Amino acid sequence: MIAIRIPYVIVAVISLATLVTLILMGRNLTCPCGWVDLWGSVNTSEGSQQVFDWYWPSHLLHGFIFYAILWAVARRVEIGWRLVIATLVECAWEIVENTNAVIERYREVTISLDYYGDSVLNSASDIAAMLFGFWLARRLPVWASLAIVVGFELLTLWIIRDNLTLNVIMLLYPVEAIADWQAGG
Known part of the structure; x- marks a missing residue:
């Protein structure tokens, strides 16, 4: 019985360690507003500082995507351990997404001109969204998925002329036509 719970404890520890890491990186706990x-x-610069933002659905979709990928490649691995892997990937992204290099990349090539990184509160919500999507x-x-x-x-x-697909495209290989459309052109 205890062995079944170990992966879920690890998920909680990974999530908490990520939030501590973000604090140590100097991220705001909540909106500086x-x-x-x-x-x-x-x-707005407040957009990713509150509990939820319009990119919260993208993190929910991460859960669906991670579940599908892990079902396809690691079906025999217990679900709790697949969740550990998904949490590691999501939390690694939360840390990388809040580095100066990635924040500047977002500001250079996406419509997120006022993006200054996530608050720790928003990152916690993003991690919770992935967990909910996985569930x-x-x-x-x-x-239905x-x-x-x-x-x-x-x-x-x-609603916002952006989504997970466009965000990935623009982050990895910016397309001027997409940027123009997102800007309202």
Whole structure:
């Protein structure tokens, strides 16, 4: 019985260690604006400082994607250990995403001109979103998981002209036509 819980304890330790690392990196605990809101405004320096922002769905989708990949390549590994792997990847991204190099890259090649990194609170929410997405992917039929992924990609594309797909494209290989469209052109 105790052995079954070990992966979940490790997930909690990895998550907590990530938040401590972000604090040691100098990330703000909460919004320097002086208040905590549930939702940060898009295209403002406050956007990624609140509990949730418009990139929260991307982190939820990370959970679906990590679950699918690990199901495909590590199906025989117990689900708790697959969750440990997914958490390691998500937490590594949270740390890398909040380095000066990646923050500057976002500001140079994406529409995130006012991006100054996430608050620790926002990063905690992002990690929780991935965990929730992983849990949903395990419980839902494949068609429902796909519908959620496509639905959130279309929703954020429509509302903020950005989503996980465009974010990855623009971060790795910026396309001027996409940047122009995102800017409202």
